[in-house]
Amino acid sequence: MQKTEGEESKAENEEVKQVTLMTSDGVKMKVEISIVYEMEIVRSFIEVNDADHSVPFPLPNVSSHTLDLIIELVKNEYDDEFMKTFSHDELKEVLVAANYLNMKTLLDFIATAIANLLEKKSVEFIRNFFNIVNDFTPEEEAEIRKTNEWVFQDLDED
């Protein structure tokens, strides 16, 4: 299909609209501006300073691997199936990074996805699933079990 001149230059412009981000492990990554705009922390900087987009914007708290995952997630329009392939560590890192970058939609998406995992689960299941160490002291644990029988055994209606 033939492009008119106007469309071509528009397409070119869009190609130009990339921002270079520098991750914690020193990798420079060119990221589409539409994705970068979801990162409130970067967006507010770009908007205030009409900065040269080729100068890398430093993200000292985000690794290149995590940033890759985030970009994929946004590109896939927050695909549940894709996120299910994450390891727990990856999920946690993405969560922390999303919070740091202040990506509201991504945060809401992950929070909802994790909440879905927690729904109607037992304490033991959650600890095992998320690999969480029970750090209550034996005394605290005994007290919890005494005052919260409802959670540690099946309740049946009379």
Place this chain on the structure above:
Amino acid sequence: MENTYQNRNDLMNEILVKIFLCLNVVDVAVASLVCKAWNKACHDPSLWGKIDLSTLGSYCFKKLNRIGAYRHTSLKMTQFLKHILSLSDGNTTCFIFNFYVYLTNEQFFIVAERTPKLKRVVLPQTGDFSRAGLDIVMKSWSCLESITITSGVSAFYLLQSIGKYCNNITEMKFSRGCNFEEKHALAMTKYTPKLKMLSIRTVATSLKALTCALDSLEHLEKLNICHCVIMDTTLPGTYMLDIEDLRHRLDPSSVKKLLYCNERSCLRCINGDDTNPDRQPGGPLEDIWGEDEITSLAHLPPPSETYRRTHPRMHSFMVRIWKSFSSGSGPSFLPS
């Protein structure tokens, strides 16, 4: 930038709260027992403004859909209530009981004692609502503004207790099974004079009671009488009135305040007996309790996603109606 990670615990706390905000109250209670960090996050006040027990379904509470559930095994329910209320730390302003679970006197007191800022409460279908008990509870709820009652509680005694302790009631709903009689309307003029919204949909009432409420409650803005059985007790025998009769018998300014079902336009007609089958296999009682054309008196969600999939056409219609109620435009209940 180094210090961003110093506060990693705060960060995780913030994120955990975000996650827990998506959970129902039972799951938050469970999460609070996983570890110390989660326990701390579960104390966040933003989680506890509203405690909604209307959907208790979880692995710990099963087989709920029978009125009077947990009546004889109330200990664990009591423990659960104590636990969530200790997490809420007195920050709750809206408490919705479970429709089916029997509320014991002890539980009622425990909740009242630990919710001093309560503004709205929705009572369950069954429970131990003694006159003396109501007095004790209402004394704790002096900030109360809105209440939904069921046939489990005597409206008359409740109004008397409200009159003693709660001076700010502006909204009341009577659920199916209640009656709305002239004595109630009279009690309201005395004990809830600031009332603005009153829903008596699907209950039995009389022309005298309606006239009394409409004439004497000077702040009354809306009176929901969808599917009420309205009797005229001034005539010998039983005579049922419909909306046409009311138009003739009430003055126009009163008729304007009425919300009534106009050609199957109310939520009950739309939702029907087979609404939300996952929630209530036994019939529409719970829906009648939870839905209302006055949105501030409704607490059950609009038709569920599951329902949308199984009944697509009905669902879109219901959502449209729901939105029109919420926005205040759309099908009018008032004669034009």
